[in-house]
Amino acid sequence: MVNKLFYTLGIWKRNPSLSNHLTFLLKSDAWSKEELLEYQFQKCKEFLEFAYTHSAFYQTTFDDYNFKPSEFKDLKQLKELPTISKMTLIRYNRLIHSKYPFKKKFQALTSGTTGESLAFHKNEEWDSQNRAAMFRGYSWYGVHPADKNGYLWGYNIDSKLALRIKWLDRLQNRFRIFSYCPEEIKNFAKNLKGAKYLHGYSSMIYEVAKLVNRSGLKIDHDLKMIKGTSEMVFDSYQEEVKAAFGLKILSEYGSAESGLIAFECPEGNMHIATEHVIVEEEDGEILVTNLLSKSFPIIRYRLGDIIELADKNFSCSCGRAHPVILNINGRVGVKIIGKTEEFPGRMIYNVIKNLSTEHGISLNYQARQHIQGIVDIYIEQTEDGSQYILEKELKKYFKNDIDFNLYYGKDLHNMEEKLNDFVTTIG
Ligand SMILES: [Zn+2]
Known part of the structure; x- marks a missing residue:
């Protein structure tokens, strides 16, 4: 009161x-x-x-x-x-x-x-x-x-x-x-x-x-x-x-x-x-x-x-x-840079979202790109056999234009600032 x-x-x-x-x-x-x-x-x-x-x-x-x-x-x-x-x-x-x-x-x-x-x-x-x-x-x-x-x-x-x-x-x-x-x-x-x-x-x-x-x-x-x-x-x-x-x-x-x-x-x-x-x-x-x-x-x-x-x-x-x-x-303007093509920054998010709706696999992640054609994905969850499905889904969208490195069991949050789903230092 x-x-x-x-x-x-x-x-x-x-x-x-x-x-x-x-x-x-x-x-x-x-x-x-x-x-x-x-x-x-x-x-x-x-x-x-x-x-x-x-x-x-x-x-x-x-x-x-x-x-x-x-x-x-x-x-x-x-x-x-x-x-x-x-x-x-x-x-x-x-x-x-x-x-x-x-x-x-x-x-x-x-x-x-x-x-x-x-x-x-x-x-x-x-x-x-x-x-x-x-x-x-x-x-x-x-x-x-x-x-x-x-x-x-x-x-x-x-x-x-x-x-x-x-x-x-x-x-x-x-x-x-x-x-x-x-x-x-x-x-x-x-x-x-x-x-x-x-x-x-x-x-x-x-x-x-x-x-x-x-x-x-x-x-x-x-x-x-x-x-x-x-x-x-x-x-x-x-x-x-x-x-x-x-x-x-x-x-x-x-x-x-x-x-x-x-x-x-x-x-x-x-x-x-x-x-x-x-x-x-x-x-x-x-x-x-x-x-x-x-x-x-x-x-x-x-x-x-x-x-x-x-x-x-x-x-x-x-x-x-x-x-x-x-x-x-x-x-606007955030791009994932492949070996030969460019992709919208939101595309990885869409793949992960599909993974949840179609396969029931929920992942928290942050993707980072520092080199053309290579993207690192840090995932909070531990690997439980779903890596194969994720790799297959990523390939569906990005073909072989991007090599993905997947790191499971990672702490994503530094507790200092908001968490971006995609961080890029190129493009
Ligand atoms: Zn309403």
């Missing part, structure tokens, strides 16, 4: 507009497709006019492309505008930032996997609306954000920082692991008593589940939701997590700059937050327009993921009319 009070006070101070936005989103959750699209169009028009008036970068861009936001009549017209990338956001950072005098702004910083970091301002409404969208997702599972929750983030935290973080966590009714030794994981698992949700990197959630299952630890938990972010979820993760907690890991999709794009519903479909973002698909690649991003407008942004959208007539049995992203199929 005390925690909920703290939480409410904290939110009231940091995100004063949040509760109004959440009330709205809980209502629009039940809207028809037509209502959603009409709202999205109005919001987009207003946003484009705002960007044109207050951001020097977009003023120049719109003029260059002879694009007039005042004449915006159809979402299709967005296609007249160029796309932007993370490089654009870094290079033209100052010019993209809008000149509008916001009452309150937050500093956001993201670091990409490729090294460059991006800093920008988030106005309070943007931040609050984005949080509201996340909390709406929680509500689908009967979770209140102030409920006790376990948090698994991949860093071994410095002890000086740890004290401050522990205090902040307490305010949010949150507990976490500070180092990934078995004893700590055990304590964390015991702490789950009374917790309503668990969130963080899927590979970390998997590690906790594994320990719970192997040690026979009996936890009378009351978890309603387990949320994974930032990583792909292997089938074997789901099996282990289900065995430990009786729930599967659900996915949340988005980034700091694009905002929350989609949240998985209890029927297992990732619904786009249509009220906040416009998702386009171009040659399989996702383009996002973040309608909340007034302080730092993000229009037709190449987030870098390959996605698969559900058919226009697809309807989810949960009843929500928000469009669905069926799959996120890896990163």
Whole structure:
């Protein structure tokens, strides 16, 4: 109770507009497709006019492309505008930032996997609306954000920082692991008593589940939701997590700059937050327009993921009319380099996935390529006679163009950062 009070006070101070936005989103959750699209169009028009008036970068861009936001009549017209990338956001950072005098702004910083970091301002409404969208997702599972929750983030935290973080966590009714030794994981698992949700990197959630299952630890938990972010979820993760907690890991999709794009519903479909973002698909690649991003407008942004959208007539049995992203199929431009051909980076994942659906063999792995035509696959499980099938499956897709070295019984996780399924230093 005390925690909920703290939480409410904290939110009231940091995100004063949040509760109004959440009330709205809980209502629009039940809207028809037509209502959603009409709202999205109005919001987009207003946003484009705002960007044109207050951001020097977009003023120049719109003029260059002879694009007039005042004449915006159809979402299709967005296609007249160029796309932007993370490089654009870094290079033209100052010019993209809008000149509008916001009452309150937050500093956001993201670091990409490729090294460059991006800093920008988030106005309070943007931040609050984005949080509201996340909390709406929680509500689908009967979770209140102030409920006790376990948090698994991949860093071994410095002890000086740890004290401050522990205090902040307490305010949010949150507990976490500070180092990934078995004893700590055990304590964390015991702490789950009374917790309503668990969130963080899927590979970390998997590690906790594994320990719970192997040690026979009996936890009378009351978890309603387990949320994974930032990583792909292997089938074997789901099996282990289900065995430990009786729930599967659900996915949340988005980034700091694009905002929350989609949240998985209890029927297992990732619904786009249509009220906040416009998702386009171009040659399989996702383009996002973040309608909340007034302080730092993000229009037709190449987030870098390959996605698969559900058919226009697809309807989810949960009843929500928000469009669905069926799959996120890896990163754009990541390639496996064979002796004579190139293959999409996601192909090994597909082979391993088939192995699970067709042969009932679940493997956790990481593939690494440092030399053309050779890929090392590190596998967590021990060899139990399935190597032959894996080799046969790999051959089916890659013929003899790639030599695979398979290493079984390997520890995959360094517990420092998220686990990539494919790491390459060439190409
Ligand atoms: Zn649904």
